[in-house]
Amino acid sequence: MSYVLFGKIELNIEDDNKSLLETFAWKISKSAMENQLYVIFSPLIPQKIVRDMIAEQCDSRYRALDFLITSSPIANTSDAFFSSEVDINNGVQRIDENLQLINKWITTFMPSDEVNSVQLPITEGYDCNFQRVTTNMQEMLEVFKKQIFGEHIYSGFIPSLCFRITN
Numbered sequence: 001m002s003y004v005l006f007g008k009i010e011l012n013i014e015d016d017n018k019s020l021l022e023t024f025a026w027k028i029s030k031s032a033m034e035n036q037l038y039v040i041f042s043p044l045i046p047q048k049i050v051r052d053m054i055a056e057q058c059d060s061r062y063r064a065l066d067f068l069i070t071s072s073p074i075a076n077t078s079d080a081f082f083s084s085e086v087d088i089n090n091g092v093q094r095i096d097e098n099l100q101l102i103n104k105w106i107t108t109f110m111p112s113d114e115v116n117s118v119q120l121p122i123t124e125g126y127d128c129n130f131q132r133v134t135t136n137m138q139e140m141l142e143v144f145k146k147q148i149f150g151e152h153i154y155s156g157f158i159p160s161l162c163f164r165i166t167n
Contacts, residue, residue: 003124004050005078008058009065010116024114025065031108035101038073042066046076049126057130057162058119082158096145103141110137110167123160130162140165
């Protein structure tokens with residue numbers, strides 16, 4: 001099974017302002033690459049099931065950018081961020097470091113006037129039973145860690161979560 005980290009960036013941009021939307025997409029892409037992440041925007045997301053999950057799991061009343069986060073331009077899943085592989089202890093450390101990268105990326109564009117909120121689901125194997133968690137930008141990293149690692153020793157399983165991050 002593969003992990004996918006995807007979502008929707010809800011924007012305060014008029015529907016007909018394509019120039020501002022493109023400028024913002026470039027800004028987000030550049031920031032992702034600077035943080036060792038790769039963002040694929042819809043309709044270029046390769047898996048139809050991921051595009052379907054975005055439509056089903058991420059509601060929006062705003063203009064939005066749908067996306068999938070991968071670890072490189074040649075990856076089409078988010079496995080490199082969340083798979084613990086064989087060594088659970090090193091897996092936990094690597095997942096923690098990756099959560100910090102994702103948090104750093106979101107904080108580069110979240111405070112801008114163009115962003116209303118970010119919806120960020122994660123799932124393994126395309127499970128659609130998401131636990132919904134709302135947080136703000138300041139508490140985001142701690143909430144990520146608490147939800148993913150729980151209050152117990154990491155077991156190698158990450159539940160399907162849908163984060164909504166607000167300013």
